[in-house]
Amino acid sequence: MFDPILHQAIRSKLVSMLIANGALPFKALKxxxxxxxxxxxxxxxxxxxxxxIEIKKGFEGKRPKTTIYITDEGxxxxxSYIEELRVFVEQN
Amino acid sequence: xxxxxxxxxxxxxxHLSDIKSVLDxxxxxxxxxxxxxxxxxxxxxxxxxxLPILKSSLMLGMVFLFAMLILAFAIEGxxxxxENVSYDIERCTDKQKFIASCYMLASLxxxxxxxxLAKHELLVPIYMIWIFICGLGNFIVGYTINMSLxxxxxxxxxxxxxxxxxxxxxxxxxxxxxxxxxxVAQFMTILLLGVVPIWQALIIKKxxxxx
Numbered sequence: 001m002f003d004p005i006l007h008q009a010i011r012s013k014l015v016s017m018l019i020a021n022g023a024l025p026f027k028a029l030k031x032x033x034x035x036x037x038x039x040x041x042x043x044x045x046x047x048x049x050x051x052x053i054e055i056k057k058g059f060e061g062k063r064p065k066t067t068i069y070i071t072d073e074g075x076x077x078x079x080s081y082i083e084e085l086r087v088f089v090e091q092n
Numbered sequence: 093x094x095x096x097x098x099x100x101x102x103x104x105x106x107h108l109s110d111i112k113s114v115l116d117x118x119x120x121x122x123x124x125x126x127x128x129x130x131x132x133x134x135x136x137x138x139x140x141x142x143l144p145i146l147k148s149s150l151m152l153g154m155v156f157l158f159a160m161l162i163l164a165f166a167i168e169g170x171x172x173x174x175e176n177v178s179y180d181i182e183r184c185t186d187k188q189k190f191i192a193s194c195y196m197l198a199s200l201x202x203x204x205x206x207x208x209l210a211k212h213e214l215l216v217p218i219y220m221i222w223i224f225i226c227g228l229g230n231f232i233v234g235y236t237i238n239m240s241l242x243x244x245x246x247x248x249x250x251x252x253x254x255x256x257x258x259x260x261x262x263x264x265x266x267x268x269x270x271x272x273x274x275x276v277a278q279f280m281t282i283l284l285l286g287v288v289p290i291w292q293a294l295i296i297k298k299x300x301x302x303x
Contacts, residue, residue, distance in 0.1 A: 012107055016114035027180030028122075060182055082111070085104050092101045 002088075005050045006081040010035070011043050015052065015078050018070035026066035044068060052077055121187060121237045122179050124171035125300075128293035134164040135226075136286035139278055143218065143269045146210045154207060161199055187236055194232050198225045213267040217260055219277040224253035226285050241292055249284045256280065 006012050013033060017024060030040050047053045052074030056067050070078075138160055146153030169192075176184060184192070202225045206218050227249025234243030256277055260266060263273050 007107070009107070009110060012111055013114045016111045020115050021185065025180035025182075031179055065180060065182075082108075085108050088104050089101065089108070 002084055003077060003081045005046055005052065006077060008043075010039075011047060012081075014043060015047065015070065015074060018053065018068060019075065019078055023067055023069040026068060029068060047074070050074075050077070116238050122172065122175045122181060122185065123188070124175045125293040125296050127168040127171045128289045128296075130167045130171075131164050132286045132288075132290035132293070134160050135289070136282055138222075139219070139281040139286060142206075143215050143274075143278075146206070146215060146218075147267075147269060150207070150210055153210060154203070157203060157206060161203070165196070165199075191233055191236060195229050198229050201225065215269055216263070216266040216271075216274045216277055217257065219274075219281045220253045220256045220260070223249050223256070223281055223284055227253060241295065245284070245288055245292065252280055252284065 006015060010033060014029060017029060017032065026040070026044075029035075030037065033040065035043075044053065044055060048055055052071060054069040054071055056069065058065055058067070138157065142153060142157055145156050172184065172188060176182075176188075202222055205221045209215065209218050209221065227246045229246070230242045230249060231246025234240060234246055259273065263271070265271065268274060269278075
């Protein structure tokens, strides 16, 4: 009924954060959502496979740094998902 | 409505509420609220010493004002940088950049106004100018990071500064910093720019520690 990728508590929060901030480092998402590395990676993978986010790995000095970006497709999907939720609440 | 529909509706409402809380969440604004305490202390020092120093020497007063502002901005910058590192944020977020720019430009305006008013021997309105500037800053911050605590204090500061400015039309000697009116303006400055930020910082720190 709803987008199965977004209709999940952690992933909807994750995408909301990216919508509000544009892009965020892996560590910021992890700290905010209080998730383990593995758990966050697994959710990010699902979102990346759906084309909703882009994961860029790079270096800051000598330290590796992963930054997560929301894609246009992700933004559109999120808007549609919110609209679906709103319509559902209105009709029920 | 069947119990299945009702359960689904609750679930959907829960999702919407979660999403709204993330989008509105004030916690994800990396900021070390100890910086607010620093600003409070700096404001109290400026409220007590700036005008007497400006009265004795315009140059010395400006140096004191600049030194205190630079000190507070530098400490705040260091605290934010440290906070950002914990989130792996390289430089600063857009919100941080916007808020810092607003305060820096507002401070610059305040410095120029202070110089102009002091030069023309209108010392008391300097209090009101700074209350107004900081009030406006608080209002913008409150709106940007969705914190009513700041928006409300912004409203109060702006209102009080305008009232004091209106009253000052009826005061003949705005160079006399010993007058009752000057003392009232000084008291309001200490309260609004010194005590209130420290109190806000303590409240937010307490809230964050509970979360």
